[in-house]
Amino acid sequence: MFGLGNLSANEHILDVASGVSSFCAEASVKGYNVTASDRIYTSSPFEIEKKCKQDLDEVIKQMPGLVELFTWNFFKDIRALRTQREKAYKLFIEDFKKNKSKTYIPVEYPATDFIDNQFTISLVSHLLFLYEDHINYDLHKKIILELLRITSKEIRIFPIVNLKGKKSLFVDSILQDQDFRRCQISVKKVNYEFMKNGNEMMAITN
Ligand SMILES: C[S@@+](CC[C@H](N)C(=O)[O-])C[C@H]1O[C@@H](n2cnc3c(N)ncnc32)[C@H](O)[C@@H]1O
Numbered sequence: 001m002f003g004l005g006n007l008s009a010n011e012h013i014l015d016v017a018s019g020v021s022s023f024c025a026e027a028s029v030k031g032y033n034v035t036a037s038d039r040i041y042t043s044s045p046f047e048i049e050k051k052c053k054q055d056l057d058e059v060i061k062q063m064p065g066l067v068e069l070f071t072w073n074f075f076k077d078i079r080a081l082r083t084q085r086e087k088a089y090k091l092f093i094e095d096f097k098k099n100k101s102k103t104y105i106p107v108e109y110p111a112t113d114f115i116d117n118q119f120t121i122s123l124v125s126h127l128l129f130l131y132e133d134h135i136n137y138d139l140h141k142k143i144i145l146e147l148l149r150i151t152s153k154e155i156r157i158f159p160i161v162n163l164k165g166k167k168s169l170f171v172d173s174i175l176q177d178q179d180f181r182r183c184q185i186s187v188k189k190v191n192y193e194f195m196k197n198g199n200e201m202m203a204i205t206n
Helices: 023-029 045-065 078-103 137-150 169-176
Strands: 012-016 033-038 104-106 119-125 151-158 184-189 200-205
Touching (some): 012 137, 023 033, 023 078, 033 078, 045 078, 078 104, 119 137, 137 151, 137 200
Parallel strands (some): 012 033, 012 119, 033 104, 119 151
Antiparallel strands (some): 184 200
């Protein structure tokens, strides 16, 4: 999703709105310094695990009506998607139980208690652009501006399409917004596509 192939182990990575994904758990095992942040981390592992199962059941129930929106290369079929998602949330829960107070920080974006340049890279997956119907442009801007404050090098956002698989209108708005004129902003192809057309990320360099 983020083209992280050449990432140095010295980076301090912030996973923004990381939810129940296993990125933090898996990257930490590989020696990367990752902090996960999400509003759900105020809840207990037990509460989150219960919700993971319910949410996954709901997503999988809806999938047959949505198959056309996705490409089935990375996941072979809905069953494989379920297996992978289950594996990911279980890895997350195990790590969350062990490292809740250390690497899983409750945050309600856009406000954070992180200090200036606390992280070198921030990664945002499946929050901005995708949910443009729920998160308005002003909130997109506030979240990105806060990430620019707490991130020294780069912010990456994936995907840049909305839930209909169309490029979000906010992508051009961000590219043209004068409040971001001091940053370099580019759109880059990545080697992952599950939502059709969802194979690009936005990179914002501080
Ligand atoms: C679709 S999930 C994406 C999780 C993960 N990044 C991934 O790609 O699998 C969206 C996450 O954003 C979190 N979220 C939404 N709005 C938020 C906010 N304002 N502050 C913190 N977390 C938020 C939700 O709790 C949820 O875990």
